Amino acid sequence: MLLILQGDAELWAIVLLSLRVSLMAVLISAVIGMPLGAALAVSRFPGRRGVIVLVNALMGLPPVVVGLLVYLMLSRSGPLGVLQLLYTPTAMIIAQVVLVTPIVAALTRQVIEMLAEEYSEQLRSLGVSRLASVPTLLWDARLALVTALLAGFGRAIAEVGAVIIVGGNINHVTRVMTTTIALETSRGNLALALALGAILIGIAVAVNALVSAVSLRAEHEGLTHA
Amino acid sequence: MVGIRIRTLLMALGLMAGGAQAEEAYIVLQSTTSTQNSGLLDHILPGFEAETGIDVRVVAVGTGQAIRNARNGDGDVLLVHAREAEEKFVADGWGVERFDVMYNDFVLVGPKSDPAKVGGGTDIVAALKAIAQATAPFVSRGDDSGTHKAELRQWKEADIDVAAASGGWYRETGSGMGATLNVASGMEAYVLTDRATWIAFGNKGNLEILVEGDPRLFNQYGVILVNPEKHPGVRAAAGQRFIDWLLGEVGQGAIASFRLDGQQLFFPNAR
Numbered sequence: 001m002l003l004i005l006q007g008d009a010e011l012w013a014i015v016l017l018s019l020r021v022s023l024m025a026v027l028i029s030a031v032i033g034m035p036l037g038a039a040l041a042v043s044r045f046p047g048r049r050g051v052i053v054l055v056n057a058l059m060g061l062p063p064v065v066v067g068l069l070v071y072l073m074l075s076r077s078g079p080l081g082v083l084q085l086l087y088t089p090t091a092m093i094i095a096q097v098v099l100v101t102p103i104v105a106a107l108t109r110q111v112i113e114m115l116a117e118e119y120s121e122q123l124r125s126l127g128v129s130r131l132a133s134v135p136t137l138l139w140d141a142r143l144a145l146v147t148a149l150l151a152g153f154g155r156a157i158a159e160v161g162a163v164i165i166v167g168g169n170i171n172h173v174t175r176v177m178t179t180t181i182a183l184e185t186s187r188g189n190l191a192l193a194l195a196l197g198a199i200l201i202g203i204a205v206a207v208n209a210l211v212s213a214v215s216l217r218a219e220h221e222g223l224t225h226a
Numbered sequence: 227m228v229g230i231r232i233r234t235l236l237m238a239l240g241l242m243a244g245g246a247q248a249e250e251a252y253i254v255l256q257s258t259t260s261t262q263n264s265g266l267l268d269h270i271l272p273g274f275e276a277e278t279g280i281d282v283r284v285v286a287v288g289t290g291q292a293i294r295n296a297r298n299g300d301g302d303v304l305l306v307h308a309r310e311a312e313e314k315f316v317a318d319g320w321g322v323e324r325f326d327v328m329y330n331d332f333v334l335v336g337p338k339s340d341p342a343k344v345g346g347g348t349d350i351v352a353a354l355k356a357i358a359q360a361t362a363p364f365v366s367r368g369d370d371s372g373t374h375k376a377e378l379r380q381w382k383e384a385d386i387d388v389a390a391a392s393g394g395w396y397r398e399t400g401s402g403m404g405a406t407l408n409v410a411s412g413m414e415a416y417v418l419t420d421r422a423t424w425i426a427f428g429n430k431g432n433l434e435i436l437v438e439g440d441p442r443l444f445n446q447y448g449v450i451l452v453n454p455e456k457h458p459g460v461r462a463a464a465g466q467r468f469i470d471w472l473l474g475e476v477g478q479g480a481i482a483s484f485r486l487d488g489q490q491l492f493f494p495n496a497r
Contacts (some may be wrong), residue, residue: 186405190429
């Protein structure tokens with residue numbers, strides 16, 4: 001614990017990088033995953049069930065496999081090697097986007113599908129095509145979708161398998177909370193690793209509490225306006 | 227006409243490369259867990275960084291993985307400890323030249339209860355034979371690292387087929403030195419480790435050094451510049467500067483001055 005207090009500035013930099021990487025990954029995943037999930041919820045095409053099963057299954061992508069795939073893409077010998085992104089925070093964001101997008105898409109699909117059924121009469125009477133109703137449905141479901149984002153954030157902030165491969169756990173560059181914990185564990189500093197784990201859990205709780213407070217307030221305002 | 231165009235293009239590329247080099251004053255060092263976990267790199271690198279302004283970004287993995295990463299061009303300098311693999315790396319053209327940097331040694335660590343009765347010995351091969359005889363639990367890195375290669379050499383010399391015992395008394399973790407030491411500590415097993423990681427390790431539990439001082443446990447580290455002819459993206463100038471520094475008086479002195487618990491963990495031996 002003493003070490004944590006002593007290494008204050010360093011620890012804060014690591015915490016901030018963790019948040020930066022994971023929040024950015026969730027943001028990008030939301031931009032990709034939400035429209036995708038909503039489109040999947042309202043559209044009807046052959047093989048749709050299969051796509052839904054696949055997206056749901058991808059929620060369980062093993063981080064270490066994603067890390068390896070992203071490494072192979074970004075390595076100097078890989079197809080995107082010229083971009084020199086390996087061992088940068090950007091590489092870590094890319095890997096986490098791959099992990100989080102299916103979670104956001106699958107949960108969005110579920111929420112929107114239920115909502116679309118509820119609204120189907122109304123939307124049909126207004127003559128809105130299925131896909132055109134996507135933005136409306138997303139907006140109406142925004143509070144429920146926060147949970148989808150939080151699930152994605154939980155996955156991103158907690159995983160170590162992908163970021164340690166594509167980030168390299170480089171001090172002051174790509175070292176985040178989970179890779180620091182892995183490093184301290186391998187140094188046999190179990191008490192320090194555990195204390196860092198407690199901080200990580202604290203961050204997750206803080207982010208969730210913040211989001212929950214904001215959405216509660218939004219819900220409240222929505223009710224008073226209506 | 228075409229000649230001029232190509233020359234202009236090359237000049238533009240050269241300018242871009244030069245610009246990129248000035249901007250990116252850093253190198254990626256592919257190294258082993260022992261140099262990082264022991265704290266050696268944290269001790270010596272600030273000196274180089276202050277002197278040159280070149281930031282050294284360390285990726286600490288097992289020697290096998292470090293070499294594979296460097297082969298892929300994902301690193302500028304390689305600092306590892308598996309001489310044969312290093313020489314092959316250079317012979318295959320992936321590296322420019324290999325230099326000795328420093329050495330330390332491996333030690334056999336095991337439970338204080340010492341079921342195979344090997345404590346106090348200096349003959350690693352005899353100790354391994356006794357462990358196999360007693361079928362006492364032994365934890366191996368199993369990850370193609372420098373330490374793993376060194377361990378397998380000793381088993382070979384002891385004429386023991388560990389593959390046959392895998393999953394029984396012989397356990398392969400497939401992990402780094404620290405993770406493997408945690409396993410050994412948890413199950414009170416024997417394990418071969420480099421001395422530096424062992425001394426710096428914080429979770430020794432019931433383990434202690436049982437066999438040391440065998441010349442066969444010598445552990446040499448080498449440094450290699452990744453070949454820019456194979457990977458044009460290699461920051462060769464900065465990488466060479468780091469190697470020169472490491473092999474020079476200042477770098478060697480920094481290695482010698484690194485101490486933990488009053489012990490010197492690495493012994494510089496660049497020629």
